[in-house]
Amino acid sequence: MRYLTAADIKKVFSMRQAIEADREALSLYSAGRADIPLRTNIDVPEHNGQSLYMPGYVSSSQPALGIKIVSVYPDNPQKDLPSVPATMITLDATTGVVNAVLDGTYLTQLRTGAIQGLATELLSRSNSSQALLIGTGGQAMSQLLAMLTVRPLKKIYIYDLDQKRATDFAQQAAKKFSRQFAAEFLPIADPDQVVAQVDIITTVTTSHRATFDGQLVKSGTHINGIGAYTPDMCEMPTEVLQKADCIIFDTMDGVLAEAGDIIQPVEKRQLSKNNFTGELGQLINKKILGRTSQNQITVFKTVGTAAVDVVAADRIVKAAQQAKVGTILN
Numbered sequence: 001m002r003y004l005t006a007a008d009i010k011k012v013f014s015m016r017q018a019i020e021a022d023r024e025a026l027s028l029y030s031a032g033r034a035d036i037p038l039r040t041n042i043d044v045p046e047h048n049g050q051s052l053y054m055p056g057y058v059s060s061s062q063p064a065l066g067i068k069i070v071s072v073y074p075d076n077p078q079k080d081l082p083s084v085p086a087t088m089i090t091l092d093a094t095t096g097v098v099n100a101v102l103d104g105t106y107l108t109q110l111r112t113g114a115i116q117g118l119a120t121e122l123l124s125r126s127n128s129s130q131a132l133l134i135g136t137g138g139q140a141m142s143q144l145l146a147m148l149t150v151r152p153l154k155k156i157y158i159y160d161l162d163q164k165r166a167t168d169f170a171q172q173a174a175k176k177f178s179r180q181f182a183a184e185f186l187p188i189a190d191p192d193q194v195v196a197q198v199d200i201i202t203t204v205t206t207s208h209r210a211t212f213d214g215q216l217v218k219s220g221t222h223i224n225g226i227g228a229y230t231p232d233m234c235e236m237p238t239e240v241l242q243k244a245d246c247i248i249f250d251t252m253d254g255v256l257a258e259a260g261d262i263i264q265p266v267e268k269r270q271l272s273k274n275n276f277t278g279e280l281g282q283l284i285n286k287k288i289l290g291r292t293s294q295n296q297i298t299v300f301k302t303v304g305t306a307a308v309d310v311v312a313a314d315r316i317v318k319a320a321q322q323a324k325v326g327t328i329l330n
């Protein structure tokens, strides 16, 4: 059995490889080849905690089987521990034997960045040169890397409610990426300053209200909604969903059950289910159309699925086996 830290995973698996793993996972998911049971949540009230279990199986010539365990323990930082510890366990689908334990926090950042990169590559205009990133928390750096990986971006505007966080993030991003990508990272005080000029907007926050003004969005823009994952959360303004020519989800069931920025306007009859084009996997499988002209507005919404966890983790484990990276536990 192999144990893989975040550093091990970074050694053997790039954002591009993660995008390809997510492409395969979502294609198989939408073709009915994934078995993804409902998440099991266990409350641990004595310790103010909750533990969430997300298993999955994706069938293909390289079958992927595993479970991600994510716990939410808000008091942990007082004990010098992460408040949301996460671990991924993979099994050899041909024998049922556990073959690896991976850092689940980094896996989540990587596969969530990659799912957005995949959507951005499939839906945004190929000559997109300016982007706006809203939210600079734990998920944001891999979201930025994913956009840089798939589009020739020159300027990325960076906004967070916490302005210092946005400024620090922009400096960190410049340090990390300026050798590899010819882009400027520009912290801004108000996202609406640039909404009308950017080609891509990615919002990845814990917000309960729209994070930008939808009326300002120009034609041709592509928008990614990564954050809102409960019915009372919201990031994408309803106006932009009403204006959009194409609205695609990672999984139809997941988004319609969890994503507040989609559920709320449907409940208020500001949008109908007919406005939703379909799943990213259906687009990959050529069952639906995505962007069909330069001036369309496209939207992608993700709440995540264990299908991408198990496939990405399986491909990471295979890459680590080949490169002989990680700690072997006998």
Ligand SMILES: NC(=O)c1ccc[n+]([C@@H]2O[C@H](COP(=O)([O-])OP(=O)(O)OC[C@H]3O[C@@H](n4cnc5c(N)ncnc54)[C@H](O)[C@@H]3O)[C@@H](O)[C@H]2O)c1
Pocket: 108, 112, 134, 135, 136, 137, 138, 139, 140, 159, 160, 161, 162, 165, 204, 205, 206, 207, 208, 209, 210, 211, 226, 227, 228, 229, 302, 303, 304, 305
């Ligand atoms: N789609 C997926 O598969 C997936 C995967 C992982 C996480 N998420 C979700 O993505 C979101 C972000 O995750 P994270 O780990 O980066 O969170 P985080 O708590 O580390 O950071 C969130 C950031 O959002 C900022 N923010 C909140 N409201 C804002 C607003 N209105 N405008 C601008 N900034 C605002 C906060 O200041 C903070 O910096 C969470 O809701 C998380 O659950 C989604």
